[in-house]
Amino acid sequence: MIVRIMGEGQVRLDDSHFAELNALDDELLAEMESGDEEGFRRTLGALLDAVRRLGTALPDDALEPSELILPSPGASLEEVREMLGDEGLIPG
Template sequence: MIVRIMGEGQVRLDDVHLAELDELDDELLAETRSGDEEGFRRTLGALLDAVRRLGAPLPDDALEPSELILPSPDATLPEVREMLKDTDGLIPG
């Protein structure tokens, strides 16, 4: 799976890691819906760190179709709330 972190680039991620990421995604969704800014910040950072740790970065000049797009580390809670509107999270589960 190709994952894009907005403002950073793309990462190739094995599907075997989706369960771990889905747990963080569920937390992020709950914090976004409740307006928990501190939890949102912590969990967004943990989700992005996990993608970076578990995935292999693609070269900067690679333009693969992204199957998943994650917000940038500096995304705001309202921006992510808009991304999550009408979904069950960022990670397909």
């Protein structure tokens, strides 16, 4: 699966990592719903770190279709809410 981190680039991830990323996404969604800004920051950072750690960065000039698009590390809780609506970042 190809994941784009806005403002950073694309990462290729093996589908076997889906469960770990989905767990972080569920946590992030709960923090967004409760308005927990500190928890949101922490979990968004953990999600982005997991993608970077588990995946392989594609070259800057590569342009693959992204199956997932994640917000930049500096995105606010409100910006991510607008981006998602009622769904998480990772399709269930």
